[in-house]
Amino acid sequence: MWIENVVCPFCGCLCDDIAVEVEDNRIKSVKRACSNGRSVFLHAPTEARRPVVDGKEVDWPDAIDAAARILMKSASPLIYGLSSTASEAQRKAIALADLLGASIDSTSSICHGPTSIGIQSQGEPTCTLGEVKHRSDLVIFWGCNPVEAHMRHFARYSVLARGKFTPQGRKDRTVVVVDVRPTLTARNADIFLQLRPGSDYEVLITLRAMLKGARLDVAEVGGVSVAQLADLVERMKRCRFGVVFFGMGVTQTGGKHWSIAELVALAAELNAHTRFNVMPMRGHGNVAGADCTLTWQTGYPFAVNFARGYPQYNPGEFTAVDLLARQEVDAALIIASDPMAHLPRQAAEHLNRIPTIVLDPEMNLTARVARVVLPTAIYGISAVGTAYRMDNIPLPLKKVVNSPQPTDEQVLDWIIERVKT
Amino acid sequence: MGCISCAGFVIAMSETDAVTLRLKEPTTIPIEADSICPDLFVGRSQAGIESLPAFYGRRKVTLGDLFTVEGENSDQVIVEGALRYVKKIGQRMTRGRVVVRGDVGLHLGAYMRGGEIVVEGNAGDWAGAHMQGGRIWIRGNAGHLLGAAYRGEKRGMNGGVIIVEGNAGREVGALMRRGLIVVLGDVDEFAGVRMITGSIFVSGRLGARAGAGMKRGTIVAFADHAELLPTFRYDCRFQPTFLRCYLLQLHAWGMSIDDDRLEGFYRRYHGDLTTLGKGEILIYDQR
Ligand code: SF4
Numbered sequence: 001m002w003i004e005n006v007v008c009p010f011c012g013c014l015c016d017d018i019a020v021e022v023e024d025n026r027i028k029s030v031k032r033a034c035s036n037g038r039s040v041f042l043h044a045p046t047e048a049r050r051p052v053v054d055g056k057e058v059d060w061p062d063a064i065d066a067a068a069r070i071l072m073k074s075a076s077p078l079i080y081g082l083s084s085t086a087s088e089a090q091r092k093a094i095a096l097a098d099l100l101g102a103s104i105d106s107t108s109s110i111c112h113g114p115t116s117i118g119i120q121s122q123g124e125p126t127c128t129l130g131e132v133k134h135r136s137d138l139v140i141f142w143g144c145n146p147v148e149a150h151m152r153h154f155a156r157y158s159v160l161a162r163g164k165f166t167p168q169g170r171k172d173r174t175v176v177v178v179d180v181r182p183t184l185t186a187r188n189a190d191i192f193l194q195l196r197p198g199s200d201y202e203v204l205i206t207l208r209a210m211l212k213g214a215r216l217d218v219a220e221v222g223g224v225s226v227a228q229l230a231d232l233v234e235r236m237k238r239c240r241f242g243v244v245f246f247g248m249g250v251t252q253t254g255g256k257h258w259s260i261a262e263l264v265a266l267a268a269e270l271n272a273h274t275r276f277n278v279m280p281m282r283g284h285g286n287v288a289g290a291d292c293t294l295t296w297q298t299g300y301p302f303a304v305n306f307a308r309g310y311p312q313y314n315p316g317e318f319t320a321v322d323l324l325a326r327q328e329v330d331a332a333l334i335i336a337s338d339p340m341a342h343l344p345r346q347a348a349e350h351l352n353r354i355p356t357i358v359l360d361p362e363m364n365l366t367a368r369v370a371r372v373v374l375p376t377a378i379y380g381i382s383a384v385g386t387a388y389r390m391d392n393i394p395l396p397l398k399k400v401v402n403s404p405q406p407t408d409e410q411v412l413d414w415i416i417e418r419v420k421t
Numbered sequence: 422m423g424c425i426s427c428a429g430f431v432i433a434m435s436e437t438d439a440v441t442l443r444l445k446e447p448t449t450i451p452i453e454a455d456s457i458c459p460d461l462f463v464g465r466s467q468a469g470i471e472s473l474p475a476f477y478g479r480r481k482v483t484l485g486d487l488f489t490v491e492g493e494n495s496d497q498v499i500v501e502g503a504l505r506y507v508k509k510i511g512q513r514m515t516r517g518r519v520v521v522r523g524d525v526g527l528h529l530g531a532y533m534r535g536g537e538i539v540v541e542g543n544a545g546d547w548a549g550a551h552m553q554g555g556r557i558w559i560r561g562n563a564g565h566l567l568g569a570a571y572r573g574e575k576r577g578m579n580g581g582v583i584i585v586e587g588n589a590g591r592e593v594g595a596l597m598r599r600g601l602i603v604v605l606g607d608v609d610e611f612a613g614v615r616m617i618t619g620s621i622f623v624s625g626r627l628g629a630r631a632g633a634g635m636k637r638g639t640i641v642a643f644a645d646h647a648e649l650l651p652t653f654r655y656d657c658r659f660q661p662t663f664l665r666c667y668l669l670q671l672h673a674w675g676m677s678i679d680d681d682r683l684e685g686f687y688r689r690y691h692g693d694l695t696t697l698g699k700g701e702i703l704i705y706d707q708r
Binding site: 074075076077100101102117120121201202205206208209212214215216217218221255258261262265306307308313314315316317326327328330 | 449450451453476477478479480506527546547565566571572573610611614615630633634650651652654655693694695698
């Protein structure tokens with residue numbers, strides 16, 4: 001049986017045109033997804049798995065009991081991950097953090113956390129991907145590589161997509177890539193500006209000063225000539241609808257959030273001449289949802305602490321990496337993420353030392369060192385839920401196969417009930 | 422330029438009158454101790470001070486649970502022990518004096534309005550954040566965001582003086598609105614980022630991107646070299662008279678000021694050209 005219009009839950013593109021063929025509760029083939037999306041669907045585990053406590057398989061009530069005990073014993077628990085689960089489960093995770101007085105943080109803090117800080121100080125001129133598809137005639141990719149990381153972004157939304165005012169797709173658009181190395185994305189660009197690593201901030205602030213008409217004493221910034229930058233400013237002013245997509249090449253290097261603040265300010269100021277927007281290239285399927293849900297529930301997008309009974313926000317203090325590296329937490333609940341694999345060594349080492357509970361469909365590296373492992377269903381494949389696309393549009397995720405596993409939301413609910421009693 | 426003379430009252434402290442707190446056990450669980458504030462100790466008995474609230478991680482406890490307390494009814498406070506994980510000491514204080522014996526955690530003297538804090542070791546990030554008056558003197562190093570604004574806030578330090586004898590981290594005086602920050606060691610990048618006005622003096626190396634997005638205010642580099650952003654332009658070489666006043670005041674507070682810096686010439690750059698451009702960076706350029 002073919003199921004149409006399935007949303008792929010893997011990356012921030014959340015392509016909603018996927019077709020999946022299901023037979024005997026197994027996914028047989030997938031149409032239209034990119035190779036990343038395809039493997040997510042084809043390799044989704046559907047067999048029953050039991051929870052594990054201290055290396056031994058146990059029944060669900062015992063596992064929930066063990067998890068709740070760890071959390072209640074802890075003086076300073078951390079809830080982390082959230083980027084690959086549905087917003088319904090994110091909401092429960094926040095409720096649990098509130099109940100416990102825990103710190104809660106999403107993987108945003110190690111990718112687009114600086115984006116949130118930059119936007120907080122500057123505002124955000126933004127649009128939907130639909131507007132990009134239908135209107136954009138200048139598309140800039142800054143420090144991101146969609147050809148390899150968001151494979152269908154070009155075709156569905158940005159470069160090749162044909163829309164109402166862009167009937168010829170690629171021909172109607174100028175594509176600019178700004179990066180420190182010639183990526184595959186750069187090969188598709190009309191203009192490629194190769195920056196000296198770590199000089200994004202200098203280039204951005206120079207572009208802004210040039211847009212203001214300031215006279216500068218320099219001939220070159222970040223390895224790019226001022227003439228090239230002047231040309232870019234002219235193009236930005238002259239286009240009908242411009243957009244800058246940016247990724248970790250800007251958020252995690254050099255000026256971090258100050259670079260984003262400059263980028264956002266640049267786009268905002270360009271709106272005096274034309275329509276111009278910025279959009280972060282969000283990685284994980286529902287990492288944008290983690291920001292949205294946390295903001296909606298607590299007022300802050302990440303790095304929130306409930307120790308005093310009300311939410312306190314402070315990136316650098318309540319971000320998971322900092323809490324772990326400074327050894328300020330003594331228990332962790334990890335939801336749909338693999339911090340052992342991608343956090344810095346010092347942070348991962350502390351995570352290894354403290355009792356950890358993992359909710360994840362996969363037996364990942366973190367699950368291997370965890371005290372309690374709670375295997376859950378996969379949103380978008382074996383469970384319904386809501387995810388937010390990189391332009392903060394919520395999309396309903398479908399269930400295409402049945403799974404014997406409970407969802408993250410159900411498991412968190414059980415833990416909340418157990419902690420309350 | 423703000424006035425700094427009002428921050429100069431240093432009250433001699435007799436240890437017999439002081440309230441002394443000693444952390445009972447070292448911990449890595451964060452302690453929020455905003456109740457260690459001279460204002461709250463005045464008019465309180467020892468038992469009263471012991472029963473002030475504090476947070477040990479997510480647990481609400483009392484100061485007496487975490488610290489041994491000696492003394493009562495005084496705005497002179499001494500804090501001892503392994504305090505690296507103790508946050509918010511002296512937060513919102515308006516009077517008196519806090520002496521921290523050793524290293525201290527985050528948010529020291531945040532929102533402080535008066536009085537003095539002396540740290541005999543290093544201080545964590547956000548020391549003096551949103552400070553409005555008084556003086557913080559750190560004998561060791563300071564962390565990041567010294568005298569800065571919390572994320573999302575429009576302005577940071579709004580008065581008072583911070584002196585750091587060691588180095589300071591990134592974003593010193595971010596969004597600073599008024600006051601003086603003096604760092605005798607090096608500072609990392611983004612010193613005075615988006616500052617509205619105020620003064621930052623750096624004796625050691627001034628990190629990259631100093632004054633990024635600054636509207637007004639003064640950043641002085643006493644080393645003879647600093648790497649500036651392309652959005653700053655050279656004006657002239659001169660002897661700033663106001664700087665003499667500041668340096669003489671610092672000298673009066675017991676800091677050694679080298680004659681060359683007092684009498685010497687400075688190169689003046691103005692920026693940041695993405696905003697008002699009325700900020701200045703002065704770089705020492707010989708006598
Ligand atoms: S681009 Fe992303 S959302 Fe679209 S199919 Fe590929 S992995 Fe899935």
